Amino acid sequence: MACKITISPSDDGRRLDKVIRSVWPGLPLSVIMKGIRTGSVRLDGKKAKCDLRVTGGQELYVPWESPKESAGEFAFRRTLPLLFEDPRLWAVNKPVNLLVQPDRKDQDNGLDRVKYMLRLAGEEERAYAVHRLDRNTTGVILVALSGVTLRILQDAFRRREVRKTYLAIVAGVPERQGEIDSPLLKDSASNTVRVDEA
The missing domain is CATH 3.30.70.580 (Pseudouridine synthase I, catalytic domain, N-terminal subdomain)
Structure with missing residues (x-):
């Protein structure tokens, strides 16, 4: 499950935590910080601080899988903010x-x-x-x-204890308050809906 990578020359001078986040973008920040704080993340075999500036060619050891191996059976190896x-x-x-x-x-x-x-x-x-x-x-x-x-x-x-807020993009400048009572037209080709003003 652990992984060792070599710091790229393009990451020379970057903070350790920023380098880790760029290699593992889906990894929660709390996991990264815990790994650094507990010493399970090592740079050239030594415990390092998150704000340490790395040098290209250094060896980075982390307790999680390499980004290439960690996807497993996931067809889409993507993350969300x-x-x-x-x-x-x-x-x-x-x-x-x-x-x-x-x-x-x-x-x-x-x-x-x-x-x-x-x-x-x-x-x-x-x-x-x-x-x-x-x-x-x-x-x-x-x-x-x-x-x-x-x-x-x-x-x-x-129980409607959660408040949801929706924002919409509109054309023109709408009135501050009002009601739209017009039918909606669905465009299947673009998968959008618009107000039918006819």
């Missing part, structure tokens, strides 16, 4: 054109990306989407890391 993490819950930023959960087996999706990030972090790959966002919507997705957390958060959503 991690906005919040604790042992029970992660919040990630879902980009547009990505489903939260797949509608077929070989499809890139947010939940598999989170599971891949958990594997990179050496954690159990248990991840449950608390809620969904449409494919064309970008925003924060809450991911429970246990069944208990999932139930608690889904109950909170059902």
Whole structure:
């Protein structure tokens, strides 16, 4: 599970923690800092501080898998920006054109990306989407890391104890307040919806 890499000359002079984050972008910062703090991350065989400036050619030893080996059976080796993490819950930023959960087996999706990030972090790959966002919507997705957390958060959503805010991009300058009472037209080719002004 451990890995040793040689610092690239292009990383010469960069901080150790920044180099690690660039090689393992999906690894939570808390995992990186714990590895450095406990001494399980070593530079040229010695314990190092996170703000240490590295030199090209140095040997970096880390307690997690190499980025090439760590993907395992994941078809899509991609991550998501991690906005919040604790042992029970992660919040990630879902980009547009990505489903939260797949509608077929070989499809890139947010939940598999989170599971891949958990594997990179050496954690159990248990991840449950608390809620969904449409494919064309970008925003924060809450991911429970246990069944208990999932139930608690889904109950909170059902009881409307969670406040959601949506922002929209519009053409022109809309009134400060108002109501749009027009039919919506779906464009299947672009997978978008617009107001029918006719």
